[in-house]
Amino acid sequence: LxxxxxxxxxxxxxxxxxxxxxxxxxxxxxxxxxxxxxxxxxxxxxxxxxxxxxxxxxxxxxxxxxxxxxxxxxxxxxxxxxxxxxxxxxxxxxxxxxxxxxxxxxxxxxRSTEEKFSYWRSQFDQCIKCYGCRDACPICYCKDCELEADRGIVAAGRIPPSIVFSMIRIIHVVDSCVDCGQCQDACPVEIPLSRLIYLLSREIGTMFKYEPGTEVTSLPPLRSVPDKEPVQV
Ligand code: SF4
Ligand code: SF4
Ligand code: SF4
Incomplete structure (x- = not known):
């Protein structure tokens, strides 16, 4: 003092x-x-x-x-x-x-399954598809992201986007998330993204005995994003 x-x-x-x-x-x-x-x-x-x-x-x-x-x-x-x-x-x-x-x-x-479902549904219903979570994430480095409208999975001009938008990103990062919290910090509507990903990622980590971010030579167990991105024509 x-x-x-x-x-x-x-x-x-x-x-x-x-x-x-x-x-x-x-x-x-x-x-x-x-x-x-x-x-x-x-x-x-x-x-x-x-x-x-x-x-x-x-x-x-x-x-x-x-x-x-x-x-x-x-x-x-x-x-x-x-x-x-x-x-x-x-x-x-x-x-x-x-x-x-x-x-x-x-x-x-x-929480019960119904409570969990309604809690996360209400969270993701607030999403304004600003891409802040993806842009802030150190693992989301794909040049040709599947969340972009031209990839044909997530429809353009729809707010909130289909739940598929958030699910795709979560599935892509869940086995390698280092729980840095950048996605959650970047989210303008304060969806507790990294908390959800953390909880899922712990289960996968326990199952596969893999701790993201601790070993440069071992690869994430699910590897849902291919090594090579599709070639743009
Ligand atoms: S907490 Fe995980 S998903 Fe979120 S920005 Fe960090 S590494 Fe990416
Ligand atoms: S990991 Fe998935 S969500 Fe993240 S940039 Fe790549 S394609 Fe997009
Ligand atoms: S940062 Fe939040 S509002 Fe923006 S796309 Fe991600 S989840 Fe949606």
Missing amino acids: RDGTQKAKDLDELERRGYGRRENCRRCEFNIPRMADLACGKWGTEGKKVTFIEVCSDRGSEFLEKAIQAGYLEVEKPSKAAVEERERKDREAFEQALGWQERDRKELEE
């Missing part, structure tokens, strides 16, 4: 009241992205003006070594206490994420 005093607030309690992080960040178990070559962050820095760098691959190690040799970085080994602090924070955040996953899951799944 301005007067130099400190005030602590429980993040979990604040978030239960609707403040704090985006829902996708709350659900995320990967607080330290160890699937990357390097994972950098503040946890474990013991209040110093430094960054904690974890080397997670040979490529990361090589990159870091070059940066040090070129004089871009000065490094020091973290203390045992710093490493423990980082581990503790990661564990706590992981537990918190599991709690949020459970809350989000229960909120939608504890």
